[in-house]
Amino acid sequence: xxxxxxxxxxxxxxxxxxxxxxxxxxxxxSADLLFLQKMGxxxxxxxxxxxxxLGYDEQAICQQLQLFYHVIxxxxxxxxxxxxxxxxxxxxxxxxxxxxxxxxxxxxGALIALMAFWLQHCSAEDAYFLGLQSGLTKLAPExxxxxxxxxx
Numbered sequence: 001x002x003x004x005x006x007x008x009x010x011x012x013x014x015x016x017x018x019x020x021x022x023x024x025x026x027x028x029x030s031a032d033l034l035f036l037q038k039m040g041x042x043x044x045x046x047x048x049x050x051x052x053x054l055g056y057d058e059q060a061i062c063q064q065l066q067l068f069y070h071v072i073x074x075x076x077x078x079x080x081x082x083x084x085x086x087x088x089x090x091x092x093x094x095x096x097x098x099x100x101x102x103x104x105x106x107x108x109g110a111l112i113a114l115m116a117f118w119l120q121h122c123s124a125e126d127a128y129f130l131g132l133q134s135g136l137t138k139l140a141p142e143x144x145x146x147x148x149x150x151x152x
Contacts, residue, residue, distance in 0.1 A: 009035055014105035018112070018133040021097045025135065026104045027054065030061045033099075037065040040097045045088065047102040047111065049073035068096070074107045077142040085115040105135025110143050112136075117147055124149050 006023075007015045013026040023041065033044065044062050048054065050073065062069035072087050074080060088111055092098060100108050113131025116122040122130065124147040131143055144150075 006039065012101065014135050016105070016133060016135055018130060021095055022092065022134075023097075023099045024105055024108045024112070025099075025101055028058075028099065028101060030056055030058075033058070033061050033065060033067070036099055037067055041067065041099050042096040043068040043070070043091065043094075043098040045070045045072060045091055045098060045100040047072055047074040047100065047107045049075050051075075052103065072111075074102065074111055077110075077139065077146075080107075080110050080114055080139070080143070080146065082114075082118055085111060085118050088112070089115050089119045104137070106137045106139055109134040109136025110139040113143050114146060 010028070010032045012028040012032050015023065015025040017023055023036070027048070028036065044058070044067050046058060046069070059069050070091055072084050074084060088100070100112070102108050109131040112134040113127045113136055116130050117124055117127035128144065128147055128149060136143060
């Protein structure tokens with residue numbers, strides 16, 4: 001199934017497929033999780049901290065759907081750390097079909113860019129581009145600084 005047909009069936013926003021087996025975007029609904037599980041997603045990584053209400057018990061829904069569920073709380077630029085990037089990398093390296101989400105996808109793109117640069121030895125430019133393909137928007141200036149790219 002191609003991305004357009006997947007996106008048309010989801011309520012979540014900013015859905016992107018930056019790499020094979022990696023779907024990213026904003027907050028999914030419980031119906032989105034059910035649909036994605038049927039489409040082959042096996043793992044959900046939530047970058048939202050517990051202080052951000054989701055509106056439902058995402059972990060319980062994932063358990064019911066037999067999806068592996070992980071939380072890496074990313075709140076702002078101060079939590080875009082090597083440790084969080086390493087945690088994401090360790091979860092993605094198993095190459096299971098995975099959804100990584102936050103509220104809008106912005107933090108997902110930021111953390112993926114930094115993971116690519118710090119842990120996968122991508123160039124700063126390639127890592128930044130991957131971040132953009134993964135939802136990076138408002139955090140782009142801060143991510144550029146962390147990657148050592150000029151802001152011009």
